[in-house]
Amino acid sequence: MSTTHEQVLALDAADPLAGFRERFVIGTGPGDPVAYLDGNSLGRLPKATAERLRHVVEQQWGSRLIRGWTETWVPLPEQVGDLVGQTVLGAAPGQVVVADSTTVNIAKVLHAAAGLRSDRQVLVAARADFPTDRYLVEAVARQRGMSVRWVEASAGTAADAPADPPVDTALAAVLDRDVAAVLLSHVDYRTARIADMPGLTGRIQDVGALAVWDLSHSAGSVPVALDAHGVDLAVGCTYKYLNGGPGAPAFLYVADRHHAELEQPLPGWFGAADVFSMAADYVPAPGIRRMLSGTPSVLGLFAVEEGVRLVAEAGMDAIRRKGIALTRLLIGLVDEQLAAHGVEVASPRDPDQRGAHVVLRHHQARRLNDELTESGVIGDFRNPDLWRLGLSPLTTSYAEVWHAVQAARDWFERDHEHAREVAS
Numbered sequence: 298m299s300t301t302h303e304q305v306l307a308l309d310a311a312d313p314l315a316g317f318r319e320r321f322v323i324g325t326g327p328g329d330p331v332a333y334l335d336g337n338s339l340g341r342l343p344k345a346t347a348e349r350l351r352h353v354v355e356q357q358w359g360s361r362l363i364r365g366w367t368e369t370w371v372p373l374p375e376q377v378g379d380l381v382g383q384t385v386l387g388a389a390p391g392q393v394v395v396a397d398s399t400t401v402n403i404a405k406v407l408h409a410a411a412g413l414r415s416d417r418q419v420l421v422a423a424r425a426d427f428p429t430d431r432y433l434v435e436a437v438a439r440q441r442g443m444s445v446r447w448v449e450a451s452a453g454t455a456a457d458a459p460a461d462p463p464v465d466t467a468l469a470a471v472l473d474r475d476v477a478a479v480l481l482s483h484v485d486y487r488t489a490r491i492a493d494m495p496g497l498t499g500r501i502q503d504v505g506a507l508a509v510w511d512l513s514h515s516a517g518s519v520p521v522a523l524d525a526h527g528v529d530l531a532v533g534c535t536y537k538y539l540n541g542g543p544g545a546p547a548f549l550y551v552a553d554r555h556h557a558e559l560e561q562p563l564p565g566w567f568g569a570a571d572v573f574s575m576a577a578d579y580v581p582a583p584g585i586r587r588m589l590s591g592t593p594s595v596l597g598l599f600a601v602e603e604g605v606r607l608v609a610e611a612g613m614d615a616i617r618r619k620g621i622a623l624t625r626l627l628i629g630l631v632d633e634q635l636a637a638h639g640v641e642v643a644s645p646r647d648p649d650q651r652g653a654h655v656v657l658r659h660h661q662a663r664r665l666n667d668e669l670t671e672s673g674v675i676g677d678f679r680n681p682d683l684w685r686l687g688l689s690p691l692t693t694s695y696a697e698v699w700h701a702v703q704a705a706r707d708w709f710e711r712d713h714e715h716a717r718e719v720a721s
């Protein structure tokens with residue numbers, strides 16, 4: 298039996314997280330989205346963030362000026378780092394900083410990992426990973442006279458070449474005692490497939506290499522347990538499910554067992570033992586603070602703090618439950634209403650293997666996404682033929698999912714009608 302609109306509205310009525318939606322700016326005027334399914338690219342604006350930033354701008358920047366650094370701002374990267382660590386990463390205090398972009402942080406952790414295994418010559422990454430990850434693995438290897446081996450694994454989509462092995466088999470094929478570090482994504486940016494973090498971390502460490510994880514698409518959508526799983530280093534974005542805002546600073550985790558030996562490639566004054574001593578020689582701060590380089594983005598840090606507070610209040614278990622329910626509803630509606638138009642679900646159907654976005658495959662995905670975006674149904678196009686829909690548990694309603702699928706179904710019907718008219 299097909300899902301009805303009433304059933305979908307009943308899901309919203311019974312949603313224990315429904316109240317969080319009201320704590321975000323959700324415009325309903327002309328120009329505002331009618332279905333925003335892109336919170337995995339840029340999360341919505343929490344009302345508390347607008348308020349907090351106004352306060353910080355007027356009271357701290359406006360009034361305290363340079364005194365703000367010593368009074369409040371210098372420890373923020375670690376304070377917000379601890380909050381992110383505790384709320385979404387399963388990391389005890391003192392192992393996370395928030396600063397710089399994910400891209401910059403990937404470069405830092407790759408260099409740091411290579412430095413911790415300086416007798417080894419190889420970096421490993423996945424061929425299907427996000428571009429910045431692949432570019433940096435190649436660049437860091439080049440800069441350090443190392444080489445790269447690629448994990449040629451299946452991304453887990455329905456239409457994968459059957460020849461592509463699963464990631465653990467593909468990883469086993471490139472792992473040996475020459476490997477210094479392996480960079481992998483926890484939730485695949487296209488398919489949403491969740492990698493087996495504890496299993497893969499164990500295999501990497503079995504050959505003495507370090508496990509480096511990109512958590513950009515899992516932080517705030519899927520529970521992560523970095524300490525419990527013995528992960529070595531990790532990074533991730535805060536502007537997706539953590540709702541930190543455009544260009545919000547990223548997080549960087551290094552397990553405390555590595556801190557004493559940890560060298561970072563961009564040693565700057567903010568990572569020095571005494572920031573304001575202006576010492577002749579660089580002496581790194583003890584602990585994770587040494588991974589900082591220059592002046593951090595204070596407004597960005599406050600915005601991340603507000604976003605993560607909302608995640609902490611909701612709790613990662615409730616967020617994960619709703620992420621599964623939203624993606625399950627979407628997949629069900631696609632099967633019922635879009636499969637007949639040739640749309641395929643290219644994310645894993647098993648909810649345990651799927652993050653909080655769903656990717657759909659259709660040869661017209663680019664045009665579909667462009668035209669629906671104009672009508673306020675906002676998702677993402679991803680090469681070559683993927684329509685990616687992000688379901689952000691704190692802000693996405695079940696009704697938005699319904700609306701997006703109806704809009705896509707209407708688009709296909711109009712498109713077929715048009716094709717028939719042209720042909721006749």
Ligand SMILES: Cc1ncc(COP(=O)(O)O)c(C=O)c1O
Pocket residue numbers: 398399400401427429430482486511513514534547
């Ligand atoms: C998986 C992944 N890694 C890295 C990045 C790069 O992040 P940034 O552009 O903030 O450096 C992104 C951005 O979307 C991403 O999705």
